[in-house]
Amino acid sequence: MPPRPDIARAPRRRRRLANITIGLVGLLVAACFWMTQPLTFPGPINSGEPVSPTRLAAHVRMLTATCAPRDTDHPENLDCAAAYIHEAFEKAGGRVAEQNFMMADGAEYRNVSATFGPITTERLIVGAHYDAVTTSPGADDNASGVAGLIELAYLLGEAELPLQVELVAHTLEEYGYVGSQRHATLLELGDTHVRAVLILDMIGYFTDAPHTQAGPLLLRPFYPATGNWLLVAGNWEQGWLTRRVKQAMQRGSVLPVYSLNLPPWIHTPITYADHQSYWAAGYSQAVLITDTAYHRNRNYHEPTDTLDTLDYERMGMVVRDVYEAVQALVK
Numbered sequence: 001m002p003p004r005p006d007i008a009r010a011p012r013r014r015r016r017l018a019n020i021t022i023g024l025v026g027l028l029v030a031a032c033f034w035m036t037q038p039l040t041f042p043g044p045i046n047s048g049e050p051v052s053p054t055r056l057a058a059h060v061r062m063l064t065a066t067c068a069p070r071d072t073d074h075p076e077n078l079d080c081a082a083a084y085i086h087e088a089f090e091k092a093g094g095r096v097a098e099q100n101f102m103m104a105d106g107a108e109y110r111n112v113s114a115t116f117g118p119i120t121t122e123r124l125i126v127g128a129h130y131d132a133v134t135t136s137p138g139a140d141d142n143a144s145g146v147a148g149l150i151e152l153a154y155l156l157g158e159a160e161l162p163l164q165v166e167l168v169a170h171t172l173e174e175y176g177y178v179g180s181q182r183h184a185t186l187l188e189l190g191d192t193h194v195r196a197v198l199i200l201d202m203i204g205y206f207t208d209a210p211h212t213q214a215g216p217l218l219l220r221p222f223y224p225a226t227g228n229w230l231l232v233a234g235n236w237e238q239g240w241l242t243r244r245v246k247q248a249m250q251r252g253s254v255l256p257v258y259s260l261n262l263p264p265w266i267h268t269p270i271t272y273a274d275h276q277s278y279w280a281a282g283y284s285q286a287v288l289i290t291d292t293a294y295h296r297n298r299n300y301h302e303p304t305d306t307l308d309t310l311d312y313e314r315m316g317m318v319v320r321d322v323y324e325a326v327q328a329l330v331k
Helices: 005-036 053-066 075-091 139-157 178-189 236-250 275-280 312-330
Strands: 095-102 108-116 122-129 164-170 193-200 230-235 257-262 286-290
Touching: 053 075, 053 139, 053 312, 075 095, 075 108, 075 139, 075 164, 095 178, 108 139, 108 178, 122 139, 122 178, 122 312, 139 164, 139 193, 139 312, 164 178, 178 275, 193 236, 193 275, 193 312, 230 236, 236 257, 236 286, 236 312, 275 286
Parallel strands: 122 164, 122 193, 193 286, 230 257
Antiparallel strands: 095 108, 108 164, 230 286
16 A cells, blocks of 8 residues: 555655754854854954053043033033044144034034045044033043044054044034034045944943843843953944954954944844944945943943043053054055
8 A cells, every 4th residue: 555645745844844944054053153253263462552541541531521511512512522632633643624514503513533644545434423412421432432542543643554544533423423424424425435434432341240241132142241342343244344353453452352243134222323324325344343332331321421430451452452453454
């Protein structure tokens, strides 16, 4: 008697189901690899002069005390911060320029930029916003990024660069990424060729206490639960850029560096920052460098985001790491 058709088909169904399962697992593994870009051999750490924690703390103190609060209700304090950054960029040897613009409130605001290296048709950009929300002195968000930008300027002022590097301090990030949008539009109108954009936003809060790092539920298995590392975040198409930046940064210091490339259907505030303005202008090679904001720092946008909560030694490591990334990208 021949076997019943449903019994004969059962092994084929099981094989098909097994093949589908294996295929889905393979796709999941590939997606996780692309999203996290693991590094097996990051390479030896490059020795270099450490960035002074004291100098970093002095920049943060200036922005959070003398030039505070840095919001649209106090444009004079934003001017104070801009003038401080302008002077620091000049002292570092940069060619300084300002991009001024008016807003509907009738006040004038400005981005402050400095270029280093030769005048070339292509450039690399590193940015950080200097404004803060009304409710916070903004030490980590984002006096830390600006302090890092200033100290990076001093490193670049002494470097031999084959490509033009532009440092830009954006204003009004907290009010819709206005400053970075204006800067990205200026680049777009000038048909400027940009090799990459690195945005520094919150780079000063680190802790070795266990269970201090949170994040989107789906991503938690791939990242440490202790908040003592740095994140390079980009979009789904930028896997190799985040990998290259991460690899170069890991050669700058012993600070652990991880990366994240999110697919378009995953949305998380962990990546809400000025790099998105450059994506919108067509510069897809833009990434965020961050301590992950409120996923770690409970002082985010609070009055407690103060000078004394930051880790200036590890901030110095971040600056040295970013310098190594710049050197790798301009070659």
